[in-house]
Amino acid sequence: MFLELSIITLLLGILLIFVYLKTIKEHIRYWILMGRLPTIVNRRFLLGHAGIFIGLTPEQAWSLARRVLKKATTPILTCYVGPFLVAVCVMGPQELEAAIGSMKNLEKCEVYFFMKRWLEQGLLTSAGPKWQKRRKILTPAFHFSILLDFIDLFNKEMDNFVNRIEANHLDQPVDVTPLISDYTLLTISETSMGTKLDLQTQEGRNYKQAVDDIGNVVYERIVAPWLWYPRIFDLSSFRKVEYRSLKILHSFTDNIIKKRSENFKTFDEDFENSYTKRKYPLLDILLNTKFKHKSIDDRGIREEVDTFMFEGHDTTAASLNFTTMLLANHSEIQQVYQEIINTLGTDLSTKPTYADLQQMSLLERCIKESLRLYPPVHIVGRTSSEEITTKYGIIPKRALLVTFIYDLHRNPKYWPDPEKFNPSRHLPENSIGRHPFVYIPFSAGPRNCIGQRFAMLEMKAFFCGVLRKFKLEPVDTPETIVLIQHIILKAKDGVKVKFVLRNLNNN
Numbered sequence: 001m002f003l004e005l006s007i008i009t010l011l012l013g014i015l016l017i018f019v020y021l022k023t024i025k026e027h028i029r030y031w032i033l034m035g036r037l038p039t040i041v042n043r044r045f046l047l048g049h050a051g052i053f054i055g056l057t058p059e060q061a062w063s064l065a066r067r068v069l070k071k072a073t074t075p076i077l078t079c080y081v082g083p084f085l086v087a088v089c090v091m092g093p094q095e096l097e098a099a100i101g102s103m104k105n106l107e108k109c110e111v112y113f114f115m116k117r118w119l120e121q122g123l124l125t126s127a128g129p130k131w132q133k134r135r136k137i138l139t140p141a142f143h144f145s146i147l148l149d150f151i152d153l154f155n156k157e158m159d160n161f162v163n164r165i166e167a168n169h170l171d172q173p174v175d176v177t178p179l180i181s182d183y184t185l186l187t188i189s190e191t192s193m194g195t196k197l198d199l200q201t202q203e204g205r206n207y208k209q210a211v212d213d214i215g216n217v218v219y220e221r222i223v224a225p226w227l228w229y230p231r232i233f234d235l236s237s238f239r240k241v242e243y244r245s246l247k248i249l250h251s252f253t254d255n256i257i258k259k260r261s262e263n264f265k266t267f268d269e270d271f272e273n274s275y276t277k278r279k280y281p282l283l284d285i286l287l288n289t290k291f292k293h294k295s296i297d298d299r300g301i302r303e304e305v306d307t308f309m310f311e312g313h314d315t316t317a318a319s320l321n322f323t324t325m326l327l328a329n330h331s332e333i334q335q336v337y338q339e340i341i342n343t344l345g346t347d348l349s350t351k352p353t354y355a356d357l358q359q360m361s362l363l364e365r366c367i368k369e370s371l372r373l374y375p376p377v378h379i380v381g382r383t384s385s386e387e388i389t390t391k392y393g394i395i396p397k398r399a400l401l402v403t404f405i406y407d408l409h410r411n412p413k414y415w416p417d418p419e420k421f422n423p424s425r426h427l428p429e430n431s432i433g434r435h436p437f438v439y440i441p442f443s444a445g446p447r448n449c450i451g452q453r454f455a456m457l458e459m460k461a462f463f464c465g466v467l468r469k470f471k472l473e474p475v476d477t478p479e480t481i482v483l484i485q486h487i488i489l490k491a492k493d494g495v496k497v498k499f500v501l502r503n504l505n506n507n
Helices: 002-036 049-053 058-070 093-100 110-119 128-142 144-168 177-191 202-223 237-261 282-293 298-329 331-344 354-359 361-373 452-469
Strands: 076-081 085-090 173-175 379-383 388-390 393-395 400-404 470-474 496-501
Touching: 002 393, 049 058, 049 076, 058 202, 085 093, 093 379, 093 388, 093 400, 110 202, 110 237, 110 298, 110 379, 110 400, 128 144, 128 282, 128 298, 144 177, 144 354, 144 452, 144 496, 173 177, 177 202, 177 298, 177 452, 202 237, 202 298, 237 282, 237 298, 282 298, 298 331, 298 361, 298 452, 298 470, 298 496, 331 354, 331 361, 331 452, 354 452, 361 452, 452 470
Parallel strands: 085 400
Antiparallel strands: 076 085, 173 496, 379 400, 388 393, 470 496
């Protein structure tokens, strides 16, 4: 009997070794390949490179990360996050194109898991067939025919913003951050969600604070490797902040969905015909997909509403903040005003159309240059689905791939005099020969930002209203603002400018 048990145990052991041999070999190869790649200096025992950020404030962490990356001599660098996790920083255009430029490496990296209790399996965090299915459902929400109708809503909220400035904030330093945040939150709600909000309520104020709070929690988890483990995180004080924030965020979007669902009627899609009587916002498309095609459920709708309320509000607001500051600091660039006047005239009751906004090429170049200097989504991450061969070594399968867009956009190798605000960089003749992956404010490849045309139109409409009514005078400058490490690029103390009424008879 003992002999039979021994033989069975031995056979089971051999079987397990056979079954897991491939996994063991892959694991060994993973660490061998990682060890051959160039690495960041100052790796700490057990904590890895994450150890150098422990105890730092968000602004100190931001500055340290910039100094570390500026010293890099290769576009591929490994960064150890704790003893068992390695991130591969991909900072060169050729390497970046290999990493995110095709349908191969579509899965987001582990860092995005920190937002999954909030965004769950929405377009930002999902992968594989689910991502492909959701992308197909949501793409029509940003069709040309729908964007045409959004211009009037952009103009309406722009007028409200201008009136608010004129009534309360003329000729004095004002932090535009909360004001612009209101503008973008109201705009995304009225356009993509088809729902008008009242941000003067406590609910609206709580929503914006909850977005900021949960961003801080994500940052704290990134720099503290032990918080990567859910069981440890759930015992920390940060879990309480996350729980409180999630209740506010999910309640806010649930109310939007509930309000829009009342008396909802299904429709036949015809997005190719720009002359159809009615265009349908994103939330309507999701509800129609649920009721008519049964290919998304209530939870799936909330995932996408959460995702787009966050991305369509916070990222655009960040870009408008920094662009406003840059235009205030470069009075010679405010010749944009003349471009707007040449297109629309001096009558402020004349509002820009889609065609008008398309003509404003200098304004678009200014926004593009602001996006180069201050990309709202300053970091993106993926997981490699296969080995990636570079001249600096082989990146193994299942590697965590991270790109710091802020640093890529300021690399002097690709951008001469990179700290200078120079919109002419984006003239067609100056873009010849530039690798497409050295400028990726909306990411790149198949998982690029689905709403980038929406965002550009919204920003151009905003500046049409602001620059026709006000001159912008500098308060904060690129040298005085303090950036902080956050899921969206932010200034620690906001962004302050001064609005001065224009004399339309003497610009």
